[in-house]
Amino acid sequence: MKQRLLIVEPSEVIVEGLKSILEGQVRFKVLDPELDPDRYMERIVANRPDIVLINPTLVDHVAKLRDENPVALVALVYQYVERETLKNFDAVVDIRDSRAVIIETLAQASPGESESGKSNYELTKRETAVLVQLAQGKTNKEIADALNVSVHTVISHRKNITRKTGIKSVAGLTVYAMLNNLIDEISLL
Amino acid sequence: MKSRLFSSDSRLSDLITAHPSLLTLLTRLGISLGFGDRSIADVCEESGVDTSFFLLICNVYTFNNYIPSTATILGTDMTGLVPYLEKSHRYYVDKRLPHIERHLDAIAQQLGGRIGKVFISFFQEYKQEVETHFLHEEREVFPHIAALMSGKRDTSYKIGEFLHNHSDIEGKLDDLLNIVFKYLPPQVDDDNVLDVVYDILRLSEDLKKHTFIEEKIMVPLVQHLETKLGIKG
Numbered sequence: 001m002k003q004r005l006l007i008v009e010p011s012e013v014i015v016e017g018l019k020s021i022l023e024g025q026v027r028f029k030v031l032d033p034e035l036d037p038d039r040y041m042e043r044i045v046a047n048r049p050d051i052v053l054i055n056p057t058l059v060d061h062v063a064k065l066r067d068e069n070p071v072a073l074v075a076l077v078y079q080y081v082e083r084e085t086l087k088n089f090d091a092v093v094d095i096r097d098s099r100a101v102i103i104e105t106l107a108q109a110s111p112g113e114s115e116s117g118k119s120n121y122e123l124t125k126r127e128t129a130v131l132v133q134l135a136q137g138k139t140n141k142e143i144a145d146a147l148n149v150s151v152h153t154v155i156s157h158r159k160n161i162t163r164k165t166g167i168k169s170v171a172g173l174t175v176y177a178m179l180n181n182l183i184d185e186i187s188l189l
Numbered sequence: 190m191k192s193r194l195f196s197s198d199s200r201l202s203d204l205i206t207a208h209p210s211l212l213t214l215l216t217r218l219g220i221s222l223g224f225g226d227r228s229i230a231d232v233c234e235e236s237g238v239d240t241s242f243f244l245l246i247c248n249v250y251t252f253n254n255y256i257p258s259t260a261t262i263l264g265t266d267m268t269g270l271v272p273y274l275e276k277s278h279r280y281y282v283d284k285r286l287p288h289i290e291r292h293l294d295a296i297a298q299q300l301g302g303r304i305g306k307v308f309i310s311f312f313q314e315y316k317q318e319v320e321t322h323f324l325h326e327e328r329e330v331f332p333h334i335a336a337l338m339s340g341k342r343d344t345s346y347k348i349g350e351f352l353h354n355h356s357d358i359e360g361k362l363d364d365l366l367n368i369v370f371k372y373l374p375p376q377v378d379d380d381n382v383l384d385v386v387y388d389i390l391r392l393s394e395d396l397k398k399h400t401f402i403e404e405k406i407m408v409p410l411v412q413h414l415e416t417k418l419g420i421k422g
Binding site: 165 | 303
């Protein structure tokens with residue numbers, strides 16, 4: 001299975017360079033790169049990449065991002081970045097690395113097939129949080145406000161929840177949430 | 190394709206043996222069991238059912254990619270269509286849904302407490318939606334068709350609204366199916382679950398065909414009648 005790779009990088013020169021190195025590779029499927037640093041969270045939720053190659057200075061909350069999305073995070077470095085910051089990443093690609101080293105680094109960082117297969121159908125923490133709010137009768141807007149994300153992100157989460165569970169209606173998802181003990185009985189009124 | 194469709198010379202029993210699920214259609218089409226070894230044409234004639242209409246419905250139910258042409262629809266006696274659709278509604282509401290509900294009730298008992306209540310009320314709400322959906326068709330759409338068929342220029346309803354408002358009544362059934370066979374806790378007896386899974390699958394298939402008949406046969410027919418009577422969409 002090809003690893004889905006999302007590049008988040010505002011510099012088109014760097015993005016195009018990375019694309020030309022990676023596009024002939026059978027191991028990766030390069031998704032449309034995200035040039036807008038403010039939109040990377042939405043893209044991760046919507047496109048479910050296996051690997052995210054991102055400039056570490058763009059990531060505000062690595063722990064939060066990891067909690068919610070089962071991805072390998074690879075730092076894309078072209079300036080000095082503190083060692084402390086890089087600790088939170090699965091691997092580091094320096095743009096001065098050779099073609100072979102870049103490909104090898106990304107391949108090593110990518111999650112194994114069994115692991116990604118498993119996480120594919122389990123709800124992430126964030127999806128569970130959205131589900132609980134849905135079951136309590138909240139609207140997309142209310143959920144977005146409560147979880148501090150955009151409505152667009154909430155909709156992407158909902159799509160993923162439905163894809164994983166096979167359940168479309170809010171009423172059906174409420175039953176699912178109760179059967180899985182995700183909401184206590186009192187909170188549902 | 191055409192050669193695979195049924196013809197009126199075939200024995201009705203051969204048709205049923207080859208496609209047992211068609212058995213549930215017979216009563217709705219006005220044919221009682223006990224038809225012996227008579228041909229489809231003979232049984233239809235005795236029961237006062239138009240043979241080509243009978244075959245049209247059977248073909249739609251059996252062959253998933255069969256979409257009857259407008260010529261086929263207009264060349265078929267459709268007086269039986271609305272009575273058939275009404276009988277189907279009653280079959281779903283009076284027979285199939287209560288049957289499923291009995292199984293789900295038993296499962297809800299085993300779940301117990303608030304979870305049991307939420308579980309069964311999910312189905313009850315669905316049942317209510319289906320009944321409302323059918324009632325709308327019986328009150329608004331079917332009388333319009335009957336009027337058009339008798340040559341009246343009835344403008345109380347226009348079929349253009351139909352597709353626009355025709356809501357999906359199978360979706361929640363699929364949700365229910367997923368819940369029932371994937372997510373019920375082990376304290377729930379498997380026998381009940383298996384029974385209800387088959388019932389839900391059958392009903393879901395049947396409802397899909399029912400929707401198909403309404404959208405691909407009833408709608409083109411009514412559009413034609415409206416145009417013929419000079420009613421503008």
